[in-house]
Amino acid sequence: MTHLPERLLAGYKHFMSGRFLSETQKYRDLARDGQAPETLVIACCDSRSAPEIIFGAGAGELFVLRNVANLIPPYAPDGEFHSTSAALEFAVQALKVKNIVVMGHGRCGGIKAALDHKSPPLSPGDFIGKWMSLLAPSADAVAGNSLMTPGERQTALERISIRYSIANLRTFPCVKILEEKGKLKLFGAWFDISTGELWVMDSQTGDFVRPDLN
Template sequence: MQAARPLPNYLIQRYQGWKATTYSENSAWYRRLATEGQRPRAMVISCCDSRVHVTSIFGADQGEFFIHRNIANLVPPYEPDGDHHGTSAAVEYAVTALNVSHLIVLGHSSCGGVQGCLDMCQGKAPQLEEKTSFVGRWMDILRPGYERVKDSHAEADQARALEKESVLVSLSNLMTFPFVKEKVESSALTLHGLWTDIGEGSLEYYDTKSGTYQPV
Protein backbone atom coordinates (compact mmCIF):
# COMPACT_ATOMS: atom_id res chain seq x y z
CA MET A 1 0.00 0.00 0.00
CA GLN A 2 1.93 3.00 -1.29
CA ALA A 3 -0.47 5.72 -0.16
CA ALA A 4 0.14 5.33 3.59
CA ARG A 5 2.47 7.81 5.27
CA PRO A 6 3.87 8.28 8.81
CA LEU A 7 1.78 10.19 11.32
CA PRO A 8 2.16 13.99 11.50
CA ASN A 9 4.55 15.05 14.27
CA TYR A 10 1.84 16.75 16.35
CA LEU A 11 -0.08 13.46 16.62
CA ILE A 12 3.07 11.54 17.53
CA GLN A 13 3.80 14.06 20.28
CA ARG A 14 0.27 13.81 21.63
CA TYR A 15 0.46 10.03 21.67
CA GLN A 16 3.77 10.07 23.50
CA GLY A 17 2.34 12.50 26.05
CA TRP A 18 -0.69 10.23 26.59
CA LYS A 19 1.50 7.13 26.95
CA ALA A 20 3.74 8.85 29.49
CA THR A 21 0.89 10.22 31.61
CA THR A 22 -2.64 8.84 31.26
CA TYR A 23 -1.60 5.36 30.24
CA SER A 24 1.31 5.13 32.64
CA GLU A 25 -0.87 6.16 35.58
CA ASN A 26 -3.63 3.67 34.64
CA SER A 27 -1.70 0.84 32.99
CA ALA A 28 -3.26 -1.86 35.21
CA TRP A 29 -6.73 -0.77 34.08
CA TYR A 30 -5.76 -0.85 30.41
CA ARG A 31 -4.25 -4.33 30.80
CA ARG A 32 -7.41 -5.50 32.53
CA LEU A 33 -9.51 -4.19 29.63
CA ALA A 34 -7.24 -5.99 27.21
CA THR A 35 -7.37 -9.35 28.98
CA GLU A 36 -10.96 -9.38 30.25
CA GLY A 37 -12.62 -7.76 27.23
CA GLN A 38 -15.20 -4.99 27.10
CA ARG A 39 -18.42 -4.81 29.06
CA PRO A 40 -19.99 -1.48 28.13
CA ARG A 41 -23.39 -0.75 29.63
CA ALA A 42 -24.39 1.61 26.83
CA MET A 43 -24.05 2.06 23.10
CA VAL A 44 -23.99 5.60 21.74
CA ILE A 45 -24.77 6.39 18.10
CA SER A 46 -23.54 9.89 17.36
CA CYS A 47 -22.50 12.06 14.44
CA CYS A 48 -19.01 11.99 12.94
CA ASP A 49 -18.77 15.74 13.61
CA SER A 50 -15.44 16.44 15.33
CA ARG A 51 -17.15 18.87 17.71
CA VAL A 52 -19.26 16.11 19.26
CA HIS A 53 -17.10 14.49 21.94
CA VAL A 54 -19.23 11.78 23.48
CA THR A 55 -16.81 10.65 26.17
CA SER A 56 -16.15 14.21 27.30
CA ILE A 57 -19.86 15.07 27.55
CA PHE A 58 -20.45 12.17 29.92
CA GLY A 59 -17.02 12.05 31.54
CA ALA A 60 -16.62 8.46 30.37
CA ASP A 61 -13.51 6.32 30.65
CA GLN A 62 -12.28 3.59 28.32
CA GLY A 63 -14.58 0.58 28.35
CA GLU A 64 -17.75 2.45 29.34
CA PHE A 65 -19.31 3.20 25.94
CA PHE A 66 -19.60 1.23 22.72
CA ILE A 67 -19.61 4.13 20.25
CA HIS A 68 -20.64 4.19 16.61
CA ARG A 69 -20.38 7.41 14.61
CA ASN A 70 -21.78 8.24 11.18
CA ILE A 71 -23.09 11.21 9.23
CA ALA A 72 -26.01 12.76 11.14
CA ASN A 73 -26.23 9.95 13.74
CA LEU A 74 -28.63 7.95 11.56
CA VAL A 75 -29.77 4.35 11.83
CA PRO A 76 -31.18 2.79 8.65
CA PRO A 77 -34.21 0.49 8.72
CA TYR A 78 -33.60 -3.23 9.22
CA GLU A 79 -32.66 -4.57 5.77
CA PRO A 80 -30.86 -7.95 5.75
CA ASP A 81 -30.14 -7.73 2.03
CA GLY A 82 -26.54 -8.89 2.00
CA ASP A 83 -25.11 -5.43 1.34
CA HIS A 84 -22.62 -3.64 3.56
CA HIS A 85 -24.28 -2.16 6.64
CA GLY A 86 -21.74 -0.74 9.09
CA THR A 87 -24.29 0.88 11.38
CA SER A 88 -26.57 -2.14 11.43
CA ALA A 89 -23.60 -4.40 12.18
CA ALA A 90 -22.58 -2.18 15.10
CA VAL A 91 -26.12 -2.25 16.51
CA GLU A 92 -26.31 -6.02 16.15
CA TYR A 93 -22.99 -6.54 17.92
CA ALA A 94 -23.83 -4.15 20.76
CA VAL A 95 -27.26 -5.66 21.40
CA THR A 96 -26.69 -9.37 20.78
CA ALA A 97 -23.02 -9.87 21.72
CA LEU A 98 -22.24 -7.14 24.24
CA ASN A 99 -25.75 -7.11 25.70
CA VAL A 100 -25.75 -3.37 26.37
CA SER A 101 -28.52 -2.11 28.62
CA HIS A 102 -28.93 1.30 27.01
CA LEU A 103 -28.88 2.43 23.39
CA ILE A 104 -28.48 6.19 22.99
CA VAL A 105 -28.88 8.24 19.80
CA LEU A 106 -27.17 11.63 20.16
CA GLY A 107 -27.94 14.46 17.73
CA HIS A 108 -26.40 17.92 17.78
CA SER A 109 -26.68 21.54 16.68
CA SER A 110 -25.21 22.85 13.41
CA CYS A 111 -25.13 19.37 11.89
CA GLY A 112 -23.70 19.52 8.38
CA GLY A 113 -25.29 16.22 7.36
CA VAL A 114 -28.74 17.39 8.41
CA GLN A 115 -28.22 20.68 6.57
CA GLY A 116 -27.22 18.69 3.51
CA CYS A 117 -30.43 16.68 3.72
CA LEU A 118 -32.42 19.89 4.08
CA ASP A 119 -30.72 21.42 1.03
CA MET A 120 -31.17 18.23 -0.97
CA CYS A 121 -34.86 17.93 -0.17
CA GLN A 122 -35.38 21.60 -1.05
CA GLY A 123 -33.65 21.18 -4.41
CA LYS A 124 -30.63 23.26 -3.40
CA ALA A 125 -28.00 20.50 -3.57
CA PRO A 126 -28.26 18.65 -6.90
CA GLN A 127 -24.89 17.00 -6.28
CA LEU A 128 -26.43 15.08 -3.41
CA GLU A 129 -29.18 13.79 -5.69
CA GLU A 130 -26.62 11.93 -7.79
CA LYS A 131 -26.69 8.15 -7.38
CA THR A 132 -22.94 8.25 -6.87
CA SER A 133 -23.21 10.48 -3.78
CA PHE A 134 -22.64 8.37 -0.69
CA VAL A 135 -23.72 11.27 1.52
CA GLY A 136 -26.89 11.87 -0.47
CA ARG A 137 -27.96 8.24 -0.43
CA TRP A 138 -27.23 8.04 3.30
CA MET A 139 -29.30 11.17 3.92
CA ASP A 140 -32.23 9.51 2.12
CA ILE A 141 -32.80 7.83 5.49
CA LEU A 142 -33.82 11.24 6.85
CA ARG A 143 -36.23 12.19 4.04
CA PRO A 144 -39.30 11.01 6.03
CA GLY A 145 -38.19 13.33 8.83
CA TYR A 146 -37.97 16.25 6.43
CA GLU A 147 -41.51 15.56 5.23
CA ARG A 148 -42.73 15.88 8.82
CA VAL A 149 -40.74 19.04 9.51
CA LYS A 150 -41.26 21.07 6.33
CA ASP A 151 -44.87 22.02 6.97
CA SER A 152 -44.75 22.29 10.76
CA HIS A 153 -41.81 24.68 11.14
CA ALA A 154 -40.82 28.01 9.61
CA GLU A 155 -37.93 27.76 7.16
CA ALA A 156 -35.55 29.44 9.62
CA ASP A 157 -36.31 26.77 12.22
CA GLN A 158 -36.25 23.72 9.98
CA ALA A 159 -32.57 22.86 10.38
CA ARG A 160 -32.75 22.57 14.16
CA ALA A 161 -36.09 20.78 13.96
CA LEU A 162 -34.63 18.28 11.49
CA GLU A 163 -31.59 17.74 13.74
CA LYS A 164 -33.93 16.63 16.49
CA GLU A 165 -36.07 14.68 14.05
CA SER A 166 -32.98 12.74 12.94
CA VAL A 167 -32.80 11.28 16.43
CA LEU A 168 -36.44 10.20 16.29
CA VAL A 169 -36.01 8.67 12.83
CA SER A 170 -33.11 6.61 14.17
CA LEU A 171 -35.04 5.50 17.25
CA SER A 172 -37.96 4.48 15.08
CA ASN A 173 -35.69 2.55 12.71
CA LEU A 174 -34.00 0.80 15.63
CA MET A 175 -37.35 -0.73 16.53
CA THR A 176 -37.47 -2.40 13.09
CA PHE A 177 -34.55 -4.62 14.16
CA PRO A 178 -36.13 -7.78 15.62
CA PHE A 179 -33.43 -8.26 18.25
CA VAL A 180 -33.76 -4.64 19.39
CA LYS A 181 -37.56 -4.79 19.52
CA GLU A 182 -37.49 -8.04 21.49
CA LYS A 183 -35.13 -6.67 24.13
CA VAL A 184 -36.96 -3.36 24.42
CA GLU A 185 -40.28 -5.12 24.92
CA SER A 186 -38.76 -7.42 27.56
CA SER A 187 -37.21 -4.40 29.36
CA ALA A 188 -33.69 -5.77 28.79
CA LEU A 189 -32.82 -2.70 26.69
CA THR A 190 -33.86 0.94 26.83
CA LEU A 191 -33.66 3.47 23.99
CA HIS A 192 -32.79 7.11 24.58
CA GLY A 193 -32.88 10.15 22.27
CA LEU A 194 -30.61 13.10 23.05
CA TRP A 195 -29.69 16.36 21.36
CA THR A 196 -26.83 18.66 22.37
CA ASP A 197 -26.21 22.32 21.59
CA ILE A 198 -22.48 22.56 20.89
CA GLY A 199 -22.17 26.27 21.62
CA GLU A 200 -24.20 26.22 24.82
CA GLY A 201 -23.03 22.87 26.12
CA SER A 202 -26.66 21.99 26.84
CA LEU A 203 -28.19 18.54 26.57
CA GLU A 204 -31.83 17.65 25.94
CA TYR A 205 -33.65 14.32 26.01
CA TYR A 206 -36.76 13.27 24.12
CA ASP A 207 -39.69 12.84 26.48
CA THR A 208 -42.16 10.33 25.06
CA LYS A 209 -44.99 11.50 27.32
CA SER A 210 -44.96 15.09 26.07
CA GLY A 211 -43.52 14.36 22.64
CA THR A 212 -40.96 17.14 23.15
CA TYR A 213 -37.31 17.57 24.04
CA GLN A 214 -36.62 18.53 27.64
CA PRO A 215 -33.43 19.78 29.37
CA VAL A 216 -31.40 17.10 31.13
Protein backbone atom coordinates (compact mmCIF):
# COMPACT_ATOMS: atom_id res chain seq x y z
CA MET A 1 0.00 0.00 0.00
CA THR A 2 1.30 3.36 -1.02
CA HIS A 3 0.89 6.16 1.44
CA LEU A 4 1.87 8.99 -0.89
CA PRO A 5 1.27 9.72 -4.58
CA GLU A 6 3.93 7.95 -6.66
CA ARG A 7 5.14 11.17 -8.23
CA LEU A 8 5.88 12.70 -4.84
CA LEU A 9 7.71 9.66 -3.60
CA ALA A 10 9.88 9.66 -6.71
CA GLY A 11 10.58 13.37 -6.26
CA TYR A 12 11.48 12.83 -2.63
CA LYS A 13 13.94 10.07 -3.59
CA HIS A 14 15.52 12.49 -6.00
CA PHE A 15 15.78 15.14 -3.29
CA MET A 16 17.43 12.72 -0.88
CA SER A 17 20.02 11.49 -3.34
CA GLY A 18 20.74 14.99 -4.63
CA ARG A 19 20.15 18.18 -2.75
CA PHE A 20 19.82 16.70 0.72
CA LEU A 21 22.92 14.60 0.27
CA SER A 22 25.00 17.65 -0.57
CA GLU A 23 23.46 19.76 2.20
CA THR A 24 23.18 17.20 4.96
CA GLN A 25 25.16 19.25 7.41
CA LYS A 26 23.19 22.35 6.68
CA TYR A 27 19.89 20.61 7.43
CA ARG A 28 21.39 19.14 10.60
CA ASP A 29 22.51 22.60 11.72
CA LEU A 30 19.14 24.11 10.88
CA ALA A 31 17.44 21.41 12.96
CA ARG A 32 19.74 21.88 15.94
CA ASP A 33 19.93 25.68 15.91
CA GLY A 34 16.45 26.44 14.68
CA GLN A 35 15.48 28.50 11.68
CA ALA A 36 16.53 32.14 11.32
CA PRO A 37 15.20 33.29 7.95
CA GLU A 38 15.74 36.96 7.14
CA THR A 39 12.80 37.19 4.80
CA LEU A 40 9.09 36.45 4.92
CA VAL A 41 7.60 35.88 1.50
CA ILE A 42 3.84 36.10 1.07
CA ALA A 43 3.04 34.29 -2.15
CA CYS A 44 0.16 32.67 -3.96
CA CYS A 45 -0.67 28.96 -3.76
CA ASP A 46 -0.34 28.80 -7.55
CA SER A 47 1.66 25.80 -8.69
CA ARG A 48 3.74 27.97 -11.02
CA SER A 49 5.09 30.48 -8.54
CA ALA A 50 6.96 28.77 -5.72
CA PRO A 51 9.15 31.39 -4.03
CA GLU A 52 11.98 28.98 -3.26
CA ILE A 53 12.30 28.14 -6.94
CA ILE A 54 11.96 31.66 -8.30
CA PHE A 55 14.40 33.06 -5.75
CA GLY A 56 16.73 30.06 -5.92
CA ALA A 57 16.48 29.86 -2.13
CA GLY A 58 18.04 27.20 0.04
CA ALA A 59 16.76 25.59 3.20
CA GLY A 60 16.33 28.09 6.02
CA GLU A 61 16.26 31.20 3.87
CA LEU A 62 12.62 32.06 3.32
CA PHE A 63 9.69 31.86 5.72
CA VAL A 64 6.82 31.41 3.29
CA LEU A 65 3.14 32.11 3.70
CA ARG A 66 1.03 31.05 0.78
CA ASN A 67 -2.65 31.72 0.31
CA VAL A 68 -4.83 32.40 -2.71
CA ALA A 69 -3.69 35.63 -4.38
CA ASN A 70 -1.08 36.42 -1.71
CA LEU A 71 -3.43 38.62 0.27
CA ILE A 72 -2.88 40.25 3.63
CA PRO A 73 -6.21 41.17 5.22
CA PRO A 74 -6.21 44.31 7.34
CA TYR A 75 -5.28 44.09 11.02
CA ALA A 76 -8.27 42.75 12.96
CA PRO A 77 -7.57 41.75 16.57
CA ASP A 78 -11.04 40.29 16.97
CA GLY A 79 -10.20 36.92 18.42
CA GLU A 80 -11.13 35.03 15.24
CA PHE A 81 -8.83 32.53 13.53
CA HIS A 82 -6.57 34.52 11.20
CA SER A 83 -4.05 32.23 9.59
CA THR A 84 -2.42 35.00 7.59
CA SER A 85 -2.06 37.34 10.54
CA ALA A 86 -0.73 34.47 12.63
CA ALA A 87 2.03 33.72 10.15
CA LEU A 88 2.87 37.41 9.89
CA GLU A 89 3.01 37.78 13.67
CA PHE A 90 5.23 34.73 13.99
CA ALA A 91 7.63 35.91 11.30
CA VAL A 92 7.93 39.45 12.63
CA GLN A 93 7.76 38.91 16.38
CA ALA A 94 9.27 35.48 16.89
CA LEU A 95 11.67 35.14 13.96
CA LYS A 96 12.36 38.87 13.64
CA VAL A 97 12.64 38.80 9.86
CA LYS A 98 14.20 41.86 8.26
CA ASN A 99 12.29 41.80 5.01
CA ILE A 100 8.74 41.08 3.92
CA VAL A 101 8.15 40.45 0.23
CA VAL A 102 4.63 40.27 -1.17
CA MET A 103 4.96 38.37 -4.42
CA GLY A 104 2.07 38.21 -6.87
CA HIS A 105 2.12 36.69 -10.33
CA GLY A 106 0.47 36.80 -13.73
CA ARG A 107 -2.66 34.81 -14.65
CA CYS A 108 -3.64 34.43 -11.01
CA GLY A 109 -6.83 32.41 -10.64
CA GLY A 110 -7.80 34.24 -7.47
CA ILE A 111 -7.50 37.63 -9.13
CA LYS A 112 -9.51 36.34 -12.05
CA ALA A 113 -12.21 35.21 -9.62
CA ALA A 114 -12.23 38.69 -8.07
CA LEU A 115 -12.76 40.28 -11.49
CA ASP A 116 -15.49 37.74 -12.36
CA HIS A 117 -17.15 37.98 -8.98
CA LYS A 118 -20.61 37.57 -10.41
CA SER A 119 -19.81 33.98 -11.31
CA PRO A 120 -21.57 31.40 -9.12
CA PRO A 121 -19.66 30.33 -5.98
CA LEU A 122 -17.41 27.29 -6.22
CA SER A 123 -19.20 25.62 -3.30
CA PRO A 124 -22.02 26.53 -0.91
CA GLY A 125 -19.45 27.88 1.59
CA ASP A 126 -18.22 30.36 -1.08
CA PHE A 127 -14.87 30.67 0.65
CA ILE A 128 -13.08 31.96 -2.43
CA GLY A 129 -15.81 34.51 -3.03
CA LYS A 130 -15.53 35.78 0.52
CA TRP A 131 -11.72 35.74 0.53
CA MET A 132 -11.41 37.59 -2.75
CA SER A 133 -14.08 40.09 -1.64
CA LEU A 134 -11.21 41.74 0.24
CA LEU A 135 -10.36 43.14 -3.18
CA ALA A 136 -13.94 43.93 -4.18
CA PRO A 137 -13.63 47.74 -4.30
CA SER A 138 -10.46 47.53 -6.38
CA ALA A 139 -11.87 44.78 -8.55
CA ASP A 140 -15.00 46.78 -9.29
CA ALA A 141 -12.94 49.82 -10.24
CA VAL A 142 -10.81 47.79 -12.63
CA ALA A 143 -13.55 45.50 -13.97
CA GLY A 144 -15.58 48.51 -15.07
CA ASN A 145 -12.87 49.79 -17.39
CA SER A 146 -13.91 48.34 -20.72
CA LEU A 147 -11.16 50.22 -22.56
CA MET A 148 -8.57 47.88 -21.12
CA THR A 149 -8.33 44.32 -22.38
CA PRO A 150 -9.16 41.42 -20.04
CA GLY A 151 -5.43 40.72 -19.80
CA GLU A 152 -4.67 44.32 -18.90
CA ARG A 153 -7.39 44.38 -16.25
CA GLN A 154 -6.00 41.17 -14.78
CA THR A 155 -2.45 42.53 -14.58
CA ALA A 156 -3.68 45.83 -13.19
CA LEU A 157 -5.58 44.13 -10.36
CA GLU A 158 -2.69 41.79 -9.64
CA ARG A 159 -0.48 44.80 -9.05
CA ILE A 160 -3.10 46.79 -7.18
CA SER A 161 -3.57 43.79 -4.85
CA ILE A 162 0.15 43.74 -4.04
CA ARG A 163 0.02 47.41 -3.08
CA TYR A 164 -3.16 46.69 -1.11
CA SER A 165 -1.48 43.90 0.85
CA ILE A 166 1.55 46.06 1.56
CA ALA A 167 -0.72 48.84 2.77
CA ASN A 168 -2.48 46.32 5.02
CA LEU A 169 0.84 45.09 6.37
CA ARG A 170 1.33 48.60 7.71
CA THR A 171 -1.95 48.39 9.64
CA PHE A 172 -0.25 45.85 11.92
CA PRO A 173 1.32 47.87 14.75
CA CYS A 174 4.40 45.63 14.94
CA VAL A 175 5.10 46.04 11.22
CA LYS A 176 4.52 49.76 11.26
CA ILE A 177 6.78 50.36 14.26
CA LEU A 178 9.63 48.18 13.02
CA GLU A 179 9.48 49.69 9.55
CA GLU A 180 9.65 53.18 11.00
CA LYS A 181 12.65 52.13 13.07
CA GLY A 182 14.36 50.86 9.94
CA LYS A 183 14.39 47.29 11.21
CA LEU A 184 11.94 45.90 8.70
CA LYS A 185 11.61 46.55 4.98
CA LEU A 186 8.58 45.87 2.82
CA PHE A 187 8.84 44.87 -0.83
CA GLY A 188 6.48 44.04 -3.67
CA ALA A 189 7.18 41.79 -6.64
CA TRP A 190 5.21 40.36 -9.55
CA PHE A 191 6.28 37.26 -11.46
CA ASP A 192 5.37 36.78 -15.10
CA ILE A 193 4.91 33.05 -15.53
CA SER A 194 5.07 33.19 -19.29
CA THR A 195 8.38 35.00 -19.62
CA GLY A 196 9.92 34.36 -16.22
CA GLU A 197 10.30 38.07 -15.73
CA LEU A 198 10.23 39.42 -12.22
CA TRP A 199 8.93 42.96 -11.83
CA VAL A 200 9.66 44.69 -8.57
CA MET A 201 7.73 47.50 -6.96
CA ASP A 202 9.33 50.90 -6.75
CA SER A 203 8.69 51.81 -3.13
CA GLN A 204 8.37 55.50 -3.98
CA THR A 205 5.93 55.35 -6.85
CA GLY A 206 4.32 51.94 -6.46
CA ASP A 207 5.16 51.20 -10.10
CA PHE A 208 6.43 47.78 -11.07
CA VAL A 209 9.72 47.83 -12.93
CA ARG A 210 12.23 45.29 -14.08
CA PRO A 211 15.29 45.17 -11.81
CA ASP A 212 18.72 45.72 -13.23
CA LEU A 213 20.32 42.29 -12.97
CA ASN A 214 23.81 43.25 -14.07
